Amino acid sequence: MFNALAGLPRTVWLIGLISLVNDSASEMLYPLMPLYLASVLMSGPKVLGLIEGIAEATASLLKLFSGVIVDRTRRSKIWIVLGYGPASLGRPLIAFVSSWPWLLLIRFTDRVGKGLRTSPRDALLAASVRADQHGLVYGLHRAMDNAGSVIGPLIAALLLGMQMSLQDIFLWSALPSLLCLLLALMIREPEPARAADREHRFDWRLGDMPPVFRRYLLVMALFTLGNSSNMFLLLRAGEMGVKPAEIPLLWAAVSLVATVLSTPLSALSDRVGRVRMLMAGYLAYALFYLGMGMISHDGWVMFALFGFYGVFVAATEGVEKALVADIAPAGRRGTAFGWFNLTAGAFLLPASIVFGWLYEGFSPVVAFVWSGSCALLATVLLGVWVGPAKVKALRQQLLAAEQASSAVTVPSADTVPSVDTVPSAATAQSERDSKVSSPDGNLS
Numbered sequence: 001m002f003n004a005l006a007g008l009p010r011t012v013w014l015i016g017l018i019s020l021v022n023d024s025a026s027e028m029l030y031p032l033m034p035l036y037l038a039s040v041l042m043s044g045p046k047v048l049g050l051i052e053g054i055a056e057a058t059a060s061l062l063k064l065f066s067g068v069i070v071d072r073t074r075r076s077k078i079w080i081v082l083g084y085g086p087a088s089l090g091r092p093l094i095a096f097v098s099s100w101p102w103l104l105l106i107r108f109t110d111r112v113g114k115g116l117r118t119s120p121r122d123a124l125l126a127a128s129v130r131a132d133q134h135g136l137v138y139g140l141h142r143a144m145d146n147a148g149s150v151i152g153p154l155i156a157a158l159l160l161g162m163q164m165s166l167q168d169i170f171l172w173s174a175l176p177s178l179l180c181l182l183l184a185l186m187i188r189e190p191e192p193a194r195a196a197d198r199e200h201r202f203d204w205r206l207g208d209m210p211p212v213f214r215r216y217l218l219v220m221a222l223f224t225l226g227n228s229s230n231m232f233l234l235l236r237a238g239e240m241g242v243k244p245a246e247i248p249l250l251w252a253a254v255s256l257v258a259t260v261l262s263t264p265l266s267a268l269s270d271r272v273g274r275v276r277m278l279m280a281g282y283l284a285y286a287l288f289y290l291g292m293g294m295i296s297h298d299g300w301v302m303f304a305l306f307g308f309y310g311v312f313v314a315a316t317e318g319v320e321k322a323l324v325a326d327i328a329p330a331g332r333r334g335t336a337f338g339w340f341n342l343t344a345g346a347f348l349l350p351a352s353i354v355f356g357w358l359y360e361g362f363s364p365v366v367a368f369v370w371s372g373s374c375a376l377l378a379t380v381l382l383g384v385w386v387g388p389a390k391v392k393a394l395r396q397q398l399l400a401a402e403q404a405s406s407a408v409t410v411p412s413a414d415t416v417p418s419v420d421t422v423p424s425a426a427t428a429q430s431e432r433d434s435k436v437s438s439p440d441g442n443l444s
Helices: 002-006 010-039 045-073 077-096 100-127 131-161 166-172 174-184 211-225 231-239 247-272 274-294 300-327 330-346 348-361 364-386 388-406 425-433
Strands: none
Touching: 002 131, 010 077, 010 100, 010 131, 010 166, 010 174, 010 247, 045 077, 045 100, 045 330, 045 348, 077 100, 077 166, 077 174, 100 131, 100 300, 100 330, 131 166, 131 247, 131 300, 166 174, 211 300, 211 330, 211 348, 211 364, 211 388, 231 247, 231 300, 231 348, 231 364, 247 274, 247 300, 274 300, 274 364, 274 388, 300 330, 300 388, 330 348, 348 364
8 A cells, every 4th residue: 555655646645735734724723613602602503503504505516616617627726726715814814703694704705715626626636546546545635634634623722722812723724724825836737638528518417427426426415414514523522521622632533543544444445345435434423423422421432432433534535535436427527526525515504404403402312313313324325226236337337438439449457447548647657656457346
């Protein structure tokens, strides 16, 4: 695995570094939001659910738009650069808000930037490597992203321990945000694909996408309906007696576990299959949420549960995107990532509102059992509707179609078939760096 990591293109590592720095700034503030809402803005779980749901739903709509544009223009860098602008300007302004509607506006602006950059970034990662490296690449990206999620809460805990005010911490987040913008300007993307690949129309009914992909989106919608904002986990921890200064450390523990395990678990999906890994991750999520609903006090059990949640994050975040790259036509990957991100984000609005309503209107136990039940049902449907065999058959069809349209010679058994039959500069470099046999059935 280490040799494969060393041979990855420069673009992959640079995108990972940008995510690390950006998440250091974002996650420095993220664990403080519930505390800021409760102690400064005097708002509760319902407002928290509304803010996070609207913010993420907005980002999701823009992820679809930017994904479609990337497929038509074959240019990702400009959208990645533009995406970091709103975050650079918005986060420090949280220090000046005096009511929750202003916080909602700032979070909305921040998510606009995320919506512009996410799908282009995901499509660029897929275009930079071979198909049998998708799990490794997305796992590495999520590992570096989660490393920033470790650094950010640790900085927040340090600053809180130094008696720095919440407003001052928000102001300091401007520095890493500006650094992300500068690093994004250094990205080099492969040459655009030939013009013939652009000749397809956007279809709101997803008629241009394989049935397996559409069923995968339905499973994602169900799972996300039970996957509300992570801020509710931090709220629950605070109610169970975890001290405010320890809450960032608790979230850092999640990110640390995810950082360590994301790359190996996602790379493992290149061999054992995406669907099997996702089913294991969804089961872990269900167990975690059921445990959070039943726990009655803080202590080592609370920290163990949050560490277990990090295993779920590591086993799913990179693998979900690798599966999208596997089952989407090569010329429409940007659109496919747009639909995936739209589905995952748009359902956060009802998920966060429903969870907040159940949490405050009934009890935390009811809310957490609801989320765990959604995850269990999604696990079953993923195995039935998507399934390893269905993904394997689709991959073979997509590869055959790409080879036929490009009129290239079919590779011999001892060579690696590329997802993009007309290799870009980045994939050509990757092929020079490493040659591995293609595990035909292991992309499921």
